[in-house]
Amino acid sequence: MPTGIAIRDVREQLFDAAERVLLRDGPSALTSRAVTTEAGCAKGVLHRHFDDFDAFLAEFVLDRVDRMHPQAAALRESAGTGAVVDNLAEALTALFGSAAVAMVALVTFRDELRARLRRTWPAGVPVLTEAVDMIASYLAAERDLSRIAADADIDMLAPTLIGAGHLLFADRTGTPPQAEAVRRTVATVLAGVVREPL
Incomplete structure (x- = not known):
């Protein structure tokens, strides 16, 4: 589902969104859908940049x-x-x-x-x-x-x-x-x- 909006620095946008979800709703609420919804992008965007959600989370933790x-x-x-x-x-x-x-x-x-x-x-x-x-x-x-x-x-x-x-x-x-x-x-x-x- 394309959003029609060009996304700059996708990884950083997704990491920032993950942090907001994590702080607001806790680790059990941290899903790929929650992250992409928070980031305002299609779910497929996350999967184009990371092998799977746990790969995303590992890079998110190391980035922080x-x-x-x-x-x-x-x-x-x-x-x-x-x-x-x-x-x-x-x-x-x-x-x-x-x-x-x-x-x-x-x-x-x-x-x-x-x-x-x-x-x-x-x-x-x-x-x-x-x-x-x-x-x-x-x-x-x-x-x-x-x-x-x-x-x-x-x-x-x-x-x-x-x-x-x-x-x-x-x-x-x-x-x-x-x-x-x-x-x-x-x-x-x-x-x-x-x-x-x-």
């Missing part, structure tokens, strides 16, 4: 992971400025205020999607493992600046912060946590390793 790179770079560059706890609280809020929580649910919800992602992403849930790397890189930079204790176990602190942040934001339909709750969580996880006032 790639979008985390600027946030990771900005966080790393903030090392040495502001308060460590505040920097991390803001980073967690930005991360989990995005589609990240819904992405975790999507990957958990679809067995075939997980199998496809394993081909290029051998361990973990892509959004969460990328987030752990982002936090670890920042903590390492702060450790190099002596704002984090030299013996801080970054390989344990980073996933602990991501896990705690995910739990705070896990109910995507509820009220997001207050900024102070996020800050308190970060301060608790980092208690004893931050070398500045919490």
Whole structure:
């Protein structure tokens, strides 16, 4: 069913539509028809660009992971400025205020999607493992600046912060946590390793 409208950057349009459906209606509502309806194009458009819907979803997840790179770079560059706890609280809020929580649910919800992602992403849930790397890189930079204790176990602190942040934001339909709750969580996880006032 042609729409008669030329579509520019089809993949991006479809990915943006998928994100809107995922955030609004959850992973169970994410179907090829829902995505193409949201994008305002014929269902066949998706299938012309992707082998099947799970191939589309795998590329969608990886595209959204790639979008985390600027946030990771900005966080790393903030090392040495502001308060460590505040920097991390803001980073967690930005991360989990995005589609990240819904992405975790999507990957958990679809067995075939997980199998496809394993081909290029051998361990973990892509959004969460990328987030752990982002936090670890920042903590390492702060450790190099002596704002984090030299013996801080970054390989344990980073996933602990991501896990705690995910739990705070896990109910995507509820009220997001207050900024102070996020800050308190970060301060608790980092208690004893931050070398500045919490």
